[in-house]
Amino acid sequence: MTTSTAPQQTAIAPNRTVSQLQRLRKMSAAQWATEILKYAVLLFLAITFLLPFYWMVSSAIKNDTQVYTVPPVLWPDPQFWNNFWDAWSSENFNLFTFNTVVRYAIPATVGTVFSSAMVAYSFSRIRWIGRDTVFALVLATLMIPGWVRLVPLFIIFKKLGWLNTFWPLVVPNFFGNAFFIFLLRQFFMSLPDELSDAARIDGANELQTMFRIILPLSVPALAVVALFTFMDAWNDYLGPLIYVNIEEKWVLALGVQRLRNAVAEIGNRQLAYPYLMAVSSLITLPIFLAFFFAQRSFIEGISLTGLKG
Amino acid sequence: MSVLTQIRQITPRERRNILVGLLFALPWLIGFLGFTLYPIVSSFYYSFTRYDLLRPPVFLGFDNYVNLITDDQDFRIVVYNTVWWVLFSAPLGVLSAFLMALLLNTNIVARSFFRAVFFFPSIVPVVVTAFVWQFLLNIQYGAVNGTLQSLGLPTVPFLSDPKLVKPTLILIHMWAQGAAMVIFLATLQDVPRSLYEAATVDGANALRRLWHITIPMVSPIILFNAVLSFISGFQYFTLPWLLSGGTGGPNQSTEFYSLFLYRNAFVYLRMGKANALAWILFAVIIFFTFVLFRASGRFVYYAGNSR
Numbered sequence: 239m240t241t242s243t244a245p246q247q248t249a250i251a252p253n254r255t256v257s258q259l260q261r262l263r264k265m266s267a268a269q270w271a272t273e274i275l276k277y278a279v280l281l282f283l284a285i286t287f288l289l290p291f292y293w294m295v296s297s298a299i300k301n302d303t304q305v306y307t308v309p310p311v312l313w314p315d316p317q318f319w320n321n322f323w324d325a326w327s328s329e330n331f332n333l334f335t336f337n338t339v340v341r342y343a344i345p346a347t348v349g350t351v352f353s354s355a356m357v358a359y360s361f362s363r364i365r366w367i368g369r370d371t372v373f374a375l376v377l378a379t380l381m382i383p384g385w386v387r388l389v390p391l392f393i394i395f396k397k398l399g400w401l402n403t404f405w406p407l408v409v410p411n412f413f414g415n416a417f418f419i420f421l422l423r424q425f426f427m428s429l430p431d432e433l434s435d436a437a438r439i440d441g442a443n444e445l446q447t448m449f450r451i452i453l454p455l456s457v458p459a460l461a462v463v464a465l466f467t468f469m470d471a472w473n474d475y476l477g478p479l480i481y482v483n484i485e486e487k488w489v490l491a492l493g494v495q496r497l498r499n500a501v502a503e504i505g506n507r508q509l510a511y512p513y514l515m516a517v518s519s520l521i522t523l524p525i526f527l528a529f530f531f532a533q534r535s536f537i538e539g540i541s542l543t544g545l546k547g
Numbered sequence: 548m549s550v551l552t553q554i555r556q557i558t559p560r561e562r563r564n565i566l567v568g569l570l571f572a573l574p575w576l577i578g579f580l581g582f583t584l585y586p587i588v589s590s591f592y593y594s595f596t597r598y599d600l601l602r603p604p605v606f607l608g609f610d611n612y613v614n615l616i617t618d619d620q621d622f623r624i625v626v627y628n629t630v631w632w633v634l635f636s637a638p639l640g641v642l643s644a645f646l647m648a649l650l651l652n653t654n655i656v657a658r659s660f661f662r663a664v665f666f667f668p669s670i671v672p673v674v675v676t677a678f679v680w681q682f683l684l685n686i687q688y689g690a691v692n693g694t695l696q697s698l699g700l701p702t703v704p705f706l707s708d709p710k711l712v713k714p715t716l717i718l719i720h721m722w723a724q725g726a727a728m729v730i731f732l733a734t735l736q737d738v739p740r741s742l743y744e745a746a747t748v749d750g751a752n753a754l755r756r757l758w759h760i761t762i763p764m765v766s767p768i769i770l771f772n773a774v775l776s777f778i779s780g781f782q783y784f785t786l787p788w789l790l791s792g793g794t795g796g797p798n799q800s801t802e803f804y805s806l807f808l809y810r811n812a813f814v815y816l817r818m819g820k821a822n823a824l825a826w827i828l829f830a831v832i833i834f835f836t837f838v839l840f841r842a843s844g845r846f847v848y849y850a851g852n853s854r
Contacts, residue, residue: 280650284664287722291667293690294679309697310690353574366568367561376575383782384834385805386825389812390586390593396600413578444567448755472671475785480813491674495789496843498678502792511682518675525670533663536670540726 263412291522298322298516305511318512325497325513326520333486334493341404342478342489345473349411350418350467351460357414358422359448363434373423376416392480406481411467418463422537425459426452462539465532469525490521587829594822604819611823621799621807629804631713632783636720637776641769643721648731649761662732669725677789680719706790709800716787716801727772734768757783763848770843774836781832785810804828816831 245449265273297305299317327331360366361373395406429452437447453460475491483492501510529536557565569576594611596604615622647665651658668676683690684705692702705715738761746756762769787801789810795802795810804824812821 254738256673276650276653276655280655280661282649283650287664287668290679290683290722293683294675295681306598306688308693310693353578357572357575360568360571364564364568364571366564366749367557368565369568370574374573375579378837381778381836382587383778383825385782385808386590386829387583387586389808389818390590390823391582391662391820392812393589393593393818394586410578410582412574413582414575416575419575431838442573449573469670473670475672475674475789491672494674494678496653498681498789511688514678515682517679522671522675526667529663529667529670537662537666537729537733540729 269364289383293511293516294522295519298325298512300512300518302509302512321509321512322516322520324509325516328513329493329496331490331493331517331520334488334490337404337482337487338472338489338491339485341487342474344406345408346411346471347464347467349408350415351464353412353414354418354463355422355453355456355460356448358419358426359444359452361419362423362426363448363452364444376419380416380420388480395481400481402482402484402486402487404482407471407477415467418467421463422456422459425456429455458535459539461532465528466539469528472521472524494518494521590822590825593819594826596819598818599816600818601816608821611820612827615820615823615827621802624799625802625804625807628713628800628802629781629783632716632803633780635713635717636780636783637773639717640720640724640776641727641772644724644727644772645769647724647728647732648735649757651728651732652735662729665728666725673683673785674789676719677786681790682822684715688779704767707797709798712790712797712800716790719786727776730768730772731765734765738764766843766847767849770839772849774839776830777835777839781805781828781835 258360267317296312297312298318298321300311300321301315301318304311304314329457340394357376361369391406395401398405433451433455433496434447437451442450473491478489478492482489497510497514497517501514593604595608596606597611626743628683651662651665655661676779682688684692686692686702686704686707689705691705695702703711705711742758742760746760751759782805783803785807787803788806791797791801795806808821808824808828811817811824
């Protein structure tokens with residue numbers, strides 16, 4: 239999102255390191271102490287933040303003895319890497335992945351991106367009387383707690399016969415998401431008006447202007463919307479819990495819970511903890527990879543909207 | 548009369564724009580009517596009825612509300628738990644995010660690395676957060692208690708002692724503040740450097756610069772994050788649900804408002820009561836948000852040209 243509006247830029251000055259070296263030379267003893275303290279705190283926090291993930295992955299490759307040893311085994315030896323595969327095939331996780339991705343996340347993402355882009359286009363690139371009033375209404379809906387809509391929506395979807403289908407999770411995404419309408423509107427407004435004017439002079443209608451001019455220039459912003467929507471669907475627990483709670487339609491979040499329940503009945507099932515941690519690692523991996531390769535999009539998308547992950 | 552003349556003054560071009568504009572906004576407009584307005588209005592209606600999804604709703608007047616407030620022992624526990632949670636989690640969550648952002652905003656090497664590390668916990672699937680922490684803090688097999696034990700220290704029943712569960716949830720909450728932190732960091736980087744330089748010349752130390760420059764300059768974002776934390780705090784569900792295995796235990800100590808609402812709606816199928824609960828929540832959230840915005844007038848500083 240290199241062309242986003244100026245005040246939200248989070249870029250870090252490139253000459254930092256140089257000035258840092260100059261600064262180091264001039265520091266007093268007290269300043270050195272502060273610096274050391276600062277890095278000590280940073281490192282302590284970083285380790286605290288990473289430890290749960292290290293523990294998750296390292297426990298995934300343990301056997302039961304290593305899991306239940308006191309003091310805890312930091313570096314398992316021997317390592318049981320086939321736990322990942324065994325855990326994955328201990329339940330029908332291929333089906334749960336298919337349900338999560340193909341039946342939920344992809345349609346939700348497609349719907350959100352297109353509908354939000356279209357609505358944002360109306361609120362930013364078309365001048366119509368009453369536009370800002372309607373947009374204020376869009377923002378106002380952000381304050382409505384989800385639980386107020388949840389119960390009546392459940393009643394509606396039940397009446398429609400949509401329980402235990404993916405419709406309740408997917409269909410609402412085709413009607414725009416207020417957060418993303420806001421995000422895309424900000425982005426579209428930063429594109430110069432001359433672009434649309436030129437297209438209009440060439441005889442393009444609004445739909446053509448949107449698809450040929452505005453959307454191609456907004457790929458970074460659309461990617462942020464797609465990324466967040468996909469991730470929200472991948473991570474969603476409450477939605478599937480309410481609407482698609484039958485085993486052949488379970489998503490990953492519900493499937494993992496089966497392994498968690500196996501932990502609760504310890505003694506009945508071997509390798510319960512390693513399996514739980516193995517599948518937890520595997521479903522975190524795509525999020526980690528997405529974050530690793532698209533860190534800028536995550537960070538700038540969040541600072542642009544104030545969106546909570 | 549004036550409305551009529553106004554309508555006549557609309558040029559054909561303006562009329563065309565209104566039509567096209569509404570057409571492009573149509574998905575949201577339909578969605579708003581179908582998935583927001585109608586549900587909220589029907590929820591209000593259901594909240595005055597007894598409704599189990601099988602038989603048609605029976606009108607009860609204010610009974611659901613009156614019963615909840617006057618003689619529902621569970622409701623009292625739930626309200627206590629939720630208010631406790633909101634009062635502690637919102638300030639401490641915002642504080643955690645703000646302190647992390649402050650730390651990252653100083654002159655440090657590998658800032659992107661630390662930022663990534665602090666941010667990551669806020670985007671992992673919540674089931675993973677729940678199960679990994681449950682494992683770490685387990686009284687018998689957990690790494691934390693295992694370490695305490697091998698150091699000869701007493702073990703701590705983080706998740707099984709009713710007194711300790713909520714503070715433990717606060718710690719996990721503070722650990723997953725990456726999104727708010729990123730918002731703070733972006734704002735901190737927008738504070739003009741000239742302000743700090745001027746203050747340093749005037750002899751202000753780091754603490755005074757923090758108090759007199761940084762905090763006023765980011766106060767709108769503190770308010771923004773606080774409001775978001777309040778709203779989401781009232782609706783806290785998935786983590787306590789998963790950590791307690793859906794029971795709200797131990798001993799109802801993690802039975803928060805939304806768990807109670809879920810149970811009434813989807814386990815007991817008391818849709819009337821559940822909708823009354825939802826509307827009480829709605830009213831409380833609007834009230835709190837309003838109070839927060841009003842009270843903030845004195846503390847929040849809006850720079851002339853900021854958003």
